[in-house]
Amino acid sequence: MRNFAIALAAATLVLGAGAGAVSAGEYEITVDRVGIDTGDFTRTGVGFNGASPGPVLRFREGEDVTIRVTNNLTESTSIHWHGLILPYQQDGVPGISYPGIPAGETFTYRFPIVQSGTYWFHSHTGFQEPDGAYGAIVIEPKEPEPYVWDREYVVQLADAHPHSGDRIMRNLKMMPDYYNRKQRTLFDFLGDAEDKGFGAALSDRKAWGDMRMMPTDIEDLQGFTPLINGKGPAQNWTGLFEPGERVRLRFINSSAMTYFDIRIPGLEMTVVQADGNEVQPVAVDEFRIAVAETFDVIVEPKDDRAYTIFAESMGRTAYGRGTLAPREGMAAEVPALRDAPLLTMADMGMAHGEHGEMDHAAMGHDAPKPETMDHSKMDHAAMGHGETEPLRGPDPFYAPGSGLAPEAADGGRFLSYADLKARTPLYPHRPATREIELKLTGNMERYMWSINGVKYADAEPIRLQYGERVRFRFVNTTMMTHPMHLHGMWSILDNGSGEWNPVKHVISVAPGTTVYMETEVDAPGQWAFHCHLSYHADAGMFRKVIVEGGPQDKAAELDARERG
Ligand SMILES: [Cu+2]
Numbered sequence: 001m002r003n004f005a006i007a008l009a010a011a012t013l014v015l016g017a018g019a020g021a022v023s024a025g026e027y028e029i030t031v032d033r034v035g036i037d038t039g040d041f042t043r044t045g046v047g048f049n050g051a052s053p054g055p056v057l058r059f060r061e062g063e064d065v066t067i068r069v070t071n072n073l074t075e076s077t078s079i080h081w082h083g084l085i086l087p088y089q090q091d092g093v094p095g096i097s098y099p100g101i102p103a104g105e106t107f108t109y110r111f112p113i114v115q116s117g118t119y120w121f122h123s124h125t126g127f128q129e130p131d132g133a134y135g136a137i138v139i140e141p142k143e144p145e146p147y148v149w150d151r152e153y154v155v156q157l158a159d160a161h162p163h164s165g166d167r168i169m170r171n172l173k174m175m176p177d178y179y180n181r182k183q184r185t186l187f188d189f190l191g192d193a194e195d196k197g198f199g200a201a202l203s204d205r206k207a208w209g210d211m212r213m214m215p216t217d218i219e220d221l222q223g224f225t226p227l228i229n230g231k232g233p234a235q236n237w238t239g240l241f242e243p244g245e246r247v248r249l250r251f252i253n254s255s256a257m258t259y260f261d262i263r264i265p266g267l268e269m270t271v272v273q274a275d276g277n278e279v280q281p282v283a284v285d286e287f288r289i290a291v292a293e294t295f296d297v298i299v300e301p302k303d304d305r306a307y308t309i310f311a312e313s314m315g316r317t318a319y320g321r322g323t324l325a326p327r328e329g330m331a332a333e334v335p336a337l338r339d340a341p342l343l344t345m346a347d348m349g350m351a352h353g354e355h356g357e358m359d360h361a362a363m364g365h366d367a368p369k370p371e372t373m374d375h376s377k378m379d380h381a382a383m384g385h386g387e388t389e390p391l392r393g394p395d396p397f398y399a400p401g402s403g404l405a406p407e408a409a410d411g412g413r414f415l416s417y418a419d420l421k422a423r424t425p426l427y428p429h430r431p432a433t434r435e436i437e438l439k440l441t442g443n444m445e446r447y448m449w450s451i452n453g454v455k456y457a458d459a460e461p462i463r464l465q466y467g468e469r470v471r472f473r474f475v476n477t478t479m480m481t482h483p484m485h486l487h488g489m490w491s492i493l494d495n496g497s498g499e500w501n502p503v504k505h506v507i508s509v510a511p512g513t514t515v516y517m518e519t520e521v522d523a524p525g526q527w528a529f530h531c532h533l534s535y536h537a538d539a540g541m542f543r544k545v546i547v548e549g550g551p552q553d554k555a556a557e558l559d560a561r562e563r564g
Helices: 002-018 165-174 186-196 198-210 370-377 534-539 552-562
Strands: 024-037 042-048 056-060 064-071 080-082 106-112 117-122 134-140 151-160 225-228 237-240 247-253 260-263 269-274 277-284 286-289 294-299 307-313 319-325 434-443 448-451 462-465 469-476 482-486 491-493 506-509 514-520 525-531 542-548
Touching: 024 056, 117 247, 117 294, 134 151, 134 247, 151 237, 151 307, 165 534, 225 307, 225 319, 286 294, 434 482, 448 534, 469 482, 469 506, 482 491, 491 506, 506 514, 525 534
Parallel strands: 024 064, 056 134, 151 247, 237 319, 434 469, 462 542
Antiparallel strands: 024 042, 064 106, 080 117, 117 134, 151 225, 247 294, 260 286, 260 307, 269 277, 269 294, 307 319, 434 448, 469 514, 482 506, 482 525, 491 514, 525 542
């Protein structure tokens, strides 16, 4: 009898291993009041496991994770697993997924890890995320990735502000330009008048006034210190390498409000993943990372010297800086901030009549065409190095003439959304079953942000049917850039690559443009869908999405049973 039991146990073990045994990771996270020191200022904020940023969570594709989150704050909290595909009750959005985690209580998350790549997690309660409640997630894939590297680092960006999120929102509501220090002056006006003539300068001025905007309204929150892995520019986060090694950098933008333009002078970066999904490798000198996006790049520093990781804010009001070096204590030159961009009439959507419909597929320039698709057959081992680069026109994801269209320093190559092509399509390509228009709307004067002119508090949920493929049409009628984030389901960016359209979880929509994304509605339940700029989301650029039908009824049934 005893022998039989042992034999059975052994058989189970072997069977388990043979079937690719499901491992189960257990994690403990506390949400705490923490001290934050950026080198420019210190303040108290919110963090995980006693620090901000929180820990790097390392999961493995195929495992089931159990994460116990204990709230040590005196207020409610939550954790959202940004970009992770999971049952909606585990998504961590108070009021949509669950009620949140009350002060002093523990909530246990349980979900399977069904993907791999670089993601992050953050509080979805109040302004805890801008106050420091964010951390990184790295998921190791089941199958090895199609490229090699010798070491890797998470490079997590943030825009720490000396003011608390609550105070910032109060100030913005009271005076939307409270934190905009780059206001144009009478002096600038006289300069314009000299350049363009008095009449033109005056009508320009009037147009901006009518929009209640200014050409400098690129960052509505200034005065922050950019952080790399929790360290300010002077604190200089450093990653070590040995010359000749390939280093994988997992960039995550965990900022509340700030887009960054990233370059490492002296090193080409090969982009291999966007938002956790494999893309066909593309070599660039610089890329822009929207709030909440992730990009994985591989660099090969060959020389025995330090290299600066330089992250300039899109509005050029501040920079984040870190270093890659063969030894601790080394530093390379830190470039100067480039001139601040100025918004143009194109960003107002006035470039061609009404709101500039950016039909990139029809744009003559360098729009991706189907025949470029033999890229899929390209030799990935070559990683794009030494390829002849096609002539590039202006970035089709900016309004023609936009002041925000990026340009690489020293005439290099700047990554465009148009360059992103999925390595392997995640879904079969099929026509969308219907289109939903989402106008991104706002009133700068009153710091109101909304979708289709309606703020979240007054809006009906967006109802999707399980099994459909919805085409979302984002029309940006504002002059700000909005990083739109749908929870629970993938966002397939239509950049004209058809079957190879990249699969993302954040779609950035520049002023004066229309951008399309498609979603295979394959996740029952209810989900958040919002601009990931913290203060825009809070003001109302936010929707609840309800996925009806499919296994949802079953999910609801299980949910009801769980609650007794
Ligand atoms: Cu999110």
